Amino acid sequence: MEGENAVVGQVDHARNGFDPHEILTDWDVGEVSIDAQGRRVREWVVTAVDKEVEVAPGVMFPAWTFNGRIPGPTLRCTEGDRLRIVFNNGSAHPHTMHFHGIHSWRMDGVPYAGLVQPGGTFTYEFEAKPFGCHLYHCHAMPLKRHIHKGMYGSFIVDPDPSRHPDAVAVAESRLLGSARNAEWQEIMICMNAFDLNFDDENEIYAANTIPFAYQQKPIRIERGRKLRIYLFNITEFDPINSFHIHGNFFDYYDTGTTLTPTLRTVDTIMQCQGQRGIIEMDWSEHEPGQYMFHAHQSEFAELGWMSHFEVV
Template identity: 65%
Template sequence: MSNAELAPDLVSRRSLLLGGLAAAGGAAALATTTVAQDMPGHDMSGMPVEPAATSTSPYAAPPAHGGAHGDMMTVGTVDHGANGFDPSTMLTEWETGTLSTMEDGRTLRTFTVEAIDKEIEIAPGVMFPAWTYNGRVPGPALRAKEGERLRIVFSNFGSHPHSMHFHGIHSARMDGVPGAGLINPGEEFVYEFDAKPFGCHLYHCHALPLKRHMHKGMYGAFIIDPDPALHPEFAEVAASRLLGTPENALWQEMVMVMNAFDTNFDNENEFYAVNTIAHAYAKTPIRIVKSRPVRIYLVNVTEFDPINSFHLHANFFDYFDTGTNLAPTLRTVDLIMQCQAQRGILEFSFRDHEAGSYMFHPHQSEFTELGWMGMFDVVEG
């Protein structure tokens, strides 16, 4: 069947025209105003420029080249209030639950999670019938400390059977698969296990059909911080990851869940994003203080595409695959690929850079043009 014969509601993502998307090829340059520098139409004439012959800094701005690469971006704004979550605040929202002490003296950390059917806006004017954890996509970023006892009280207020499958170490009866923690609408289940291993993990629904439950939004980050006392050879590094320590407070930490949405249910995604909202961090860049290091907990949950990726412009990072080691898996890279459920920790700094706007995006151009692209607004301080 030719494209001309396809019904309008079956048009593929490759022929989808988002308002304001200009086919410029490759990663787009953002036309926006940030605190650090003005880049109208990608005209960099307002930036300090050192002549090539006299420049002594490898980070000096290039000469203004004029001409725009185009604003490949959705038009309009998403109502974050109606959604009940804001991707800008979601970056640093850690759900730490409530603490109590068990009879054996160990710490018990309890989380409460609910499955809720909810329509959300994923791009300006584009609604998606999601299945959510606690009314948001991705679900809350659960964060605990290595060695604690975890208790997750899960209630299903949705219209389908759901579960919570945690990527971690636990018993078979806590696995969240059919026959082990899968619950029907109106029911409740309590998952309980020890927080191990430390690292950057995730949880998601494991009800069938799995691709349906994943794609509809039932996933979230699950972070276990290392206990410095258990890693004396890396105590300082472990302390820098432990939420609430002075060492951790030096870092600018954030969680990014790479996801996508098939809005016409043809098993192809029409929108791509980090933390759900297309172009969220392009329209509202992420403020970074250049003197402080950056740590990203990166998780890929994209359905219908085998690989997603993260590329950092004008900089390189160290990568800790799955986050279960305190020494980098890869050093000094600017691109990492992840299949679904793969995750890791990125660490980098803009200390030696000039202030300004620095792009990040996947290196699949289609993903970039359909919503998965953002900017860091690096400022002095």
């Protein structure tokens, strides 16, 4: 440790094949086409990969991953899209992709519907609904081990403004690529942790996998643009995780499935594993500077889930 609480040294993000600062905003919108019925189709190819990941400076973790990264790719689409996910299992273990959303049991990504053996392929196909901030993860047994070792990612369904005539402006603000959406700064934060010695107790906690990544290099926020955070918790071996902001308050949309806040003017929210939501906050009246955010479980913060925004 150096200073008040930090790790010594730097993680080699190039060797890992992913960077926590890039993960904040690297939305994967898939390959888009129009089918014979005139529906917009989005298709992704996702591959399970067994991989050594440096989860802290000099600390290697035998991970199971989607596309070689933790969390997996942030899949983003629009309400009503037809989604097609071609899942290839390049791992030595059976895996699935279970999506939180509304779909047929045949597409559920569980041991009796969508389990893929090593070397196999399965295609999940369903409509994107409901809109909101969701996730996907492996649902093979033992479930806790598949999740803990890194098989999860964020799944964001933007609202279709045409389906929400009473809240068109709000829906447009969430629709990636729209003029109103461009007025916002948007980031994705995955709250996760790692059990390094496999005793079912975590030694490292993080936002987007790498402890203290956003303390060592704060996230730049433009004061004149509102901030939207897609937040989800996939921490194994602890019943809850939390998000706390310093010097500000925010509105919170639990699961992101409403266009009006479920909580207003709060500075801390808790999520159990698999829970997620959207945070919106305004920095326009703040002076520039560094504003801390972290888990409000002190142990988690001291072991890596400690971050800063650099408001400019």
